[in-house]
Amino acid sequence: MRVLITGGTGQLGRALARLAPAGIQVVALGSGECDVRDPAAVRVAVETHRPDLIVHCAAMTDVDGCERDPRRAWQVNALGTQHVAAAAGEGGARLVYISTNYVFDGEAEEPYHEFARPNPISIYGETKLAGEEIVRALCPRHYIVRTAMLYDEAGRNFVNTMLRLARERPALQVVADQFGNPTYAADLAEAIWRLVQHPAYGTYHLVNAGHASWFDWACETLRLTGLSTPVEPIPASAYTRLARPPRNGILTSLAAPxxxxxxxxxxxxxxxxxxxxxxxxETSGSV
Ligand SMILES: NC(=O)c1ccc[n+]([C@@H]2O[C@H](COP(=O)([O-])OP(=O)(O)OC[C@H]3O[C@@H](n4cnc5c(N)ncnc54)[C@H](OP(=O)(O)O)[C@@H]3O)[C@@H](O)[C@H]2O)c1
Known part of the structure; x- marks a missing residue:
């Protein structure tokens, strides 16, 4: 099976390439090699590599950045997905689209399953939901994979930020009343490789089991690392940011189990x- 990964330089794209099962040929492209905003570049990539499957990870993932520059967010997350889904449809490739818990408003009392009604409250969530709708319309053989709070060893993520701040600051303040499922890119990648073995197209929530607030996640990160920097829980209302994450961003799955x-x-x-x-x-001096 030949697999083309967009966003191949990102956290999930790298994990997918690293953990590809034997017998799968992977081509992982970053924005420099295939800018998804450019329909011709996407078409050339698909015509060149003739994938059986495309895993579309490319996205503008900076949620505050999406509020600052909504035009770019729509171009990358919605229009870019349109280009990828159209090329997949024309090239006869199956498509995995990576989506997010930010498609939900977070007002529910229960975790969100695959059939819960989306209602995004941020530009990032709106643009990613538009991507989902485009994929459903253009590419029947699709998997829409919603995940949350993604992190890997390298990359711009919450774990790396907490580790850096815990070494720089005498104490940390972390939001304790917003919740989600911290999800390790390696575990998500392995789950995606298992998922695509099934011709069971549709929407899937794939996250590590259990849930945590940002505060819980920070405390566990520092505890496991042996860092003793004090962490104080604060409400989201005390932390000003451009995008509003869902209060309840917890995903659960009916379809994956x-x-x-x-x-x-x-x-x-x-x-x-x-x-x-x-x-x-220890071995190479960097992650
Ligand atoms: N991070 C999270 O917490 C989270 C949570 C839920 C869902 N997701 C979704 O999971 C997927 C993977 O996220 P991630 O954390 O692995 O992302 P990431 O580390 O931020 O990487 C983003 C990737 O998208 C690429 N990209 C950005 N703009 C592009 C463009 N115009 N054309 C082509 N590629 C472009 C980047 O390429 P360059 O490096 O070349 O710029 C990079 O490879 C995304 O679809 C995201 O929406 C993420």
Missing amino acids: ALGITLPSWQDALRRNLERRAKLL
């Missing part, structure tokens, strides 16, 4: 991530 696909707990995933990070630092 039906295929036998479950992910380990977020605490176990975080421990493995921190262990791998330490090993990489």
Whole structure:
């Protein structure tokens, strides 16, 4: 199977390439090689690599940046997805589109399953939801994979930010009344490789099991790393930012367990991530 990954330089794209099962040929492209805003570039990439499957990870993921520059957010997340979905449809490729818990407004009391009604409250969420709708319309053989709070060893993510700030500052203040499922890119990548073995097209929530607030996640990161920087819980109302994350951003899945696909707990995933990070630092000096 030949697989083309957009956003191949990002957290998930790199994990997918690293963890591709034997027998799968992967081409992972960053924005420099294939800017999804350019329909011709997308078409050339698909015609050149003739993938059986496209995993569309490319996105403008800076949620505050999306509020600052909505035009770019729509171009990358919605129009870019239109170009990828159209090329997949024309080239006869199946498509995995990576979406987000930000498609929900977070007002529900329960975790969100695949059939819950989206109602985004940020530009990022709106543009990613538009991408979902485009994929459903243009590419029947699709998997829409919603995930949350993604992190890998390298990359711009919450774990790296907490580790840096814990070393720079005497104390941290972290939001304790917004919740989600911290999800390790490696575990998500393995789940996606399992998912695409099934011709069971549709929408899937794939996150590490359990849920946490940003505060819980920060405390566990520091505890596992042996850092003793004090962490104070604060309400979201005390932390001003441009985008409003859903208060309840917790995903649960009906569809993935039906295929036998479950992910380990977020605490176990975080421990493995921190262990791998330490090993990489020891052997190569960087993650
Ligand atoms: N990060 C999260 O917490 C989170 C949570 C839920 C869902 N998701 C979704 O999961 C997917 C992967 O996220 P991630 O954290 O791995 O992303 P990431 O590390 O921020 O990487 C983003 C990727 O998108 C590429 N990209 C950006 N603009 C592009 C453009 N115009 N054309 C082509 N490629 C472009 C980047 O390429 P360059 O490096 O070349 O710029 C990079 O490879 C995204 O679809 C995101 O919406 C993420």
